[in-house]
Amino acid sequence: MSWLPLDDEDETPYGEYADHRVRERPNPKGNRPRTKRRPEHADAIVAMITGVDRGRYTALVAEGADPASPVERTVVAARARELRRTPIVIGDRVQLVGDTSGAEGALCRIIGLEERRTLLRRSADDSDRFERVMVSNADQMLIVVAAANPEPRVRLVDRYLVAAYDAGIRPLICITKTDLADPEPFLAHFAALEVPIFRSAPGTWPLAEIREALAGRTTVFVGHSGVGKSTLINELVPEAERATGHVNEVTGRGRHTSSSSVALRAATPGVPAGDSGWVIDTPGVRSFGLGHVTSDSILRGFTDLAALIEECPRGCTHQADAPDCELDAAIADGRLDAAGALRVDSLRRLLK
Structure with a gap:
């Protein structure tokens, strides 16, 4: 065995740490070192997400968003790697780069998400605290419910209102x-x-009133399976051709026909296309979890009981066993009728 010579001062084998003996590890890929700096994408254009399907996003580039091509067009995009953990949903305004021509086979890339104005969420059930983002940037929610077949559910509508x-x-x-x-x-x-409430029956849809309410706004349609939601959308947007189903005569439940959410232009007679509203169709649901919603949000959904709730003692849980709850007093002295008592029961079930 041979030994390296020692340094006279510290008796350290100087050859072991000599600068000229340090071997720099070559870059195995033969390219430049990775950097955290990302391109600024000054040429990115903004588009609205109108459809999501297995990792591919359909987006609408608004007229004038791309100076090189001012015509409104639909493009297909994939999300950038840095956004892989960011949920992108119908209604989102996103930043696009790449081939935004909309030609067949063209694919652009989503590199950013614009700030959301509103966010509609739900959870699998009330015990699940994980929220699932349904739609963003909606202005309205149209709750579609049938008078019969399937039977209307008051508490499901209450949940929609709270959301x-x-x-x-x-x-x-x-x-x-x-x-x-x-x-x-x-x-x-x-x-x-x-x-606002719209009443309809087959062949007697109040389309004029509904179109007026939708004009210039983005409206998400929600409802139990089988209530006629897709049928109504086909009346408002004939080219949508949304699949419709029927209600099982034995179970009284509707069959799921809309398997994914989609945004559709709701044209209004006499209104320019750019000012018309958007309709967002969502799959029919039989439950709507509110596990992510706070008690304050639930209370905001019962505006008809707000004045009574304000009279409750500080810290009141508003449950049936809560001492001196003003809701119980209002039921006892007749300030709330039978319908009001049912509203109190709905509120307590949601809070519980």
Whole structure:
């Protein structure tokens, strides 16, 4: 065994640490070292997401968004690697680079997400705190419910209302199949709310009133499977050709026909295309979890009870066993009728 010579001062084998003996590790890929600096993408254009399908995003480039091609067009995009953990949903405004011509086979890239104005969320159930983003930048929620077949569910509509108020969007109600049952007993549960209501039956859709409410706004349609949501959208947007289903006569449940969300232009007669509204169709659901929603958001969904809730003692849980709860006092002295008592019951179930 041979030994390296020692340094006279510290008796350290100087050859072991000599600068000329240090071997620099070559870059195995033969390219430049990686850097955290990213291109600024000054040429990125903004588009609206109108469809999502297995990692591919359909986006609409607005007229004038790209000076080189001012015509409104649809493009297909994939998200950049740095956005792989960022949920991108219908209604999002995104920044695009690459081939945004919209030609067949062209694919551009999503490199950024614009700030969202509103965000509609849901969870799998009330015990699940993980929120699932449904739609962004919506202005309104149209709750479609049938008067019968399937039977209307008051508490499901309450959940929709809470989700709408939590998202900061305006709720609307459209009740269908009014030829099968009188919708007024059901609608009485929401009479105290300032929520516009549209009544319809096959062949008697109030299309003019609904189109007026949709004009210039982005409206997300929600509802139980089988209530006629897709049928209504086909009336408003004939070229949509959304699949429609039927209600099982044994179970009374509707069959899922819309498997994914999509944004459609809701043209209004006499309104320029750029000023027309957007309709967002969502898959029919039989439950709507609110595990991510706070108690304050739930209370905001019951505007008809707000004045009574303000009179409750500080720290009141508003449950049936809460001492001196003003809701119980209002039921006992007749300030709340039978419909109001049912609203209190809905509120307590959601809070619980």
